[in-house]
Amino acid sequence: MANEAVVEDTRRSIAMVEGLEGVVADWSSDQRAFKRVVWGKAMMWIFLLSDTFIFTCFLTSYMTVRMSTTVPWPNPSEVFALTLFGEHIPLLLIAIMTFILISSSGTMAMAVKFGYEKNREMTTFLLVVTALFGASFVGMQAFEWTKLIIDEGVRPWGNPMGAAQFGASFFMITAFHGTHVTIGVIFLLIMARKVWKGYLEDRKPGFFTSRRGGYEVIEIMGLYWHFVDLVWVFIFALFYLW
Amino acid sequence: MSETKVEGQQHPLAMYFWVWGLLFVLSTLSYLVDYLQFQGYLRWTLILIFMFLKAGFIVAVFMHLYYERLAMACAILIPTGALMVLISLMSFEAGYTNETREVYLDGGPGLMIMEESTK
Numbered sequence: 135m136a137n138e139a140v141v142e143d144t145r146r147s148i149a150m151v152e153g154l155e156g157v158v159a160d161w162s163s164d165q166r167a168f169k170r171v172v173w174g175k176a177m178m179w180i181f182l183l184s185d186t187f188i189f190t191c192f193l194t195s196y197m198t199v200r201m202s203t204t205v206p207w208p209n210p211s212e213v214f215a216l217t218l219f220g221e222h223i224p225l226l227l228i229a230i231m232t233f234i235l236i237s238s239s240g241t242m243a244m245a246v247k248f249g250y251e252k253n254r255e256m257t258t259f260l261l262v263v264t265a266l267f268g269a270s271f272v273g274m275q276a277f278e279w280t281k282l283i284i285d286e287g288v289r290p291w292g293n294p295m296g297a298a299q300f301g302a303s304f305f306m307i308t309a310f311h312g313t314h315v316t317i318g319v320i321f322l323l324i325m326a327r328k329v330w331k332g333y334l335e336d337r338k339p340g341f342f343t344s345r346r347g348g349y350e351v352i353e354i355m356g357l358y359w360h361f362v363d364l365v366w367v368f369i370f371a372l373f374y375l376w
Numbered sequence: 377m378s379e380t381k382v383e384g385q386q387h388p389l390a391m392y393f394w395v396w397g398l399l400f401v402l403s404t405l406s407y408l409v410d411y412l413q414f415q416g417y418l419r420w421t422l423i424l425i426f427m428f429l430k431a432g433f434i435v436a437v438f439m440h441l442y443y444e445r446l447a448m449a450c451a452i453l454i455p456t457g458a459l460m461v462l463i464s465l466m467s468f469e470a471g472y473t474n475e476t477r478e479v480y481l482d483g484g485p486g487l488m489i490m491e492e493s494t495k
């Protein structure tokens with residue numbers, strides 16, 4: 135009986151009001167679609183969804199130009215090969231970059247766990263390790279770009295190996311992904327400092343730290359970082375391996 | 377009351393290590409596809425299988441989507457799935473563009489037919 139009364143009460147409180155009053159009522163009626171997640175996490179997911187659409191646009195346009203050109207596509211296996219100790223190994227750098235990003239995802243996931251356990255040392259350490267992995271990824275990307283631009287002569291409008299669209303697709307996609315990694319590294323370092331200083335417990339005013347609860351911001355930041363890794367999975371498969 | 381409970385994901389450390397290892401194995405396998413120079417449909421199928429497996433594990437376990445409410449998973453996955461419409465439309469379009477280029481560019485058969493008919 136008590137339950138029914140509560141349900142009835144809830145129904146009345148979210149009764150439909152029309153007009154401007156209705157707008158206010160709808161936005162303030164204490165309804166909640168995404169349960170068991172803090173609003174910040176739901177919003178991060180929505181942001182990542184929009185980011186998915188952007189990356190899909192890039193990858194789809196890459197698919198379109200690659201499928202429609204009659205000029206042979208440069209062989210990525212050859213273009214991104216490295217010669218190490220006199221041995222010619224295809225895609226070596228890209229494989230290393232893949233393993234680095236996956237490892238950074240692993241350390242990030244564990245940072246989230248230790249964050250909820252309020253283990254500040256481990257969380258800080260793992261966040262810094264994640265950031266270092268990310269920074270080394272960006273460094274290798276810079277090396278890859280340098281090699282491609284200077285040694286191989288790849289330009290956004292053409293290259294000596296084949297279809298002219300190769301450069302445009304490559305630079306656009308990897309630059310956008312690399313920017314995401316770079317932003318992630320910066321935020322990881324900011325967050326690591328906040329955890330180390332104990333701002334999340336003190337509710338110190340500032341980016342992400344003024345709210346109650348605290349450590350879910352690590353998970354939210356983790357969502358972004360895993361997404362960066364996720365996008366790389368698709369770039370690796372569709373651009374480098376295809 | 378459970379109101380004071382923190383709303384966050386807590387899972388055993390071993391789970392993350394397992395998935396981490398699994399992602400390493402899958403990445404190695406997809407790298408081997410290139411290293412062993414598999415070609416054609418075998419190559420493309422393997423690449424896609426490994427790609428979706430890796431993406432699935434990252435989203436489900438590292439991003440905890442598997443442990444969230446279904447309403448949340450739907451809000452994320454259904455719009456993402458709708459992107460398949462864009463991808464398939466653009467692949468038809470690209471196939472058509474390629475076909476017309478094969479026929480009409482660089483001495484393709486279409487050009488000769490056009491020249492014949494204007495004589």
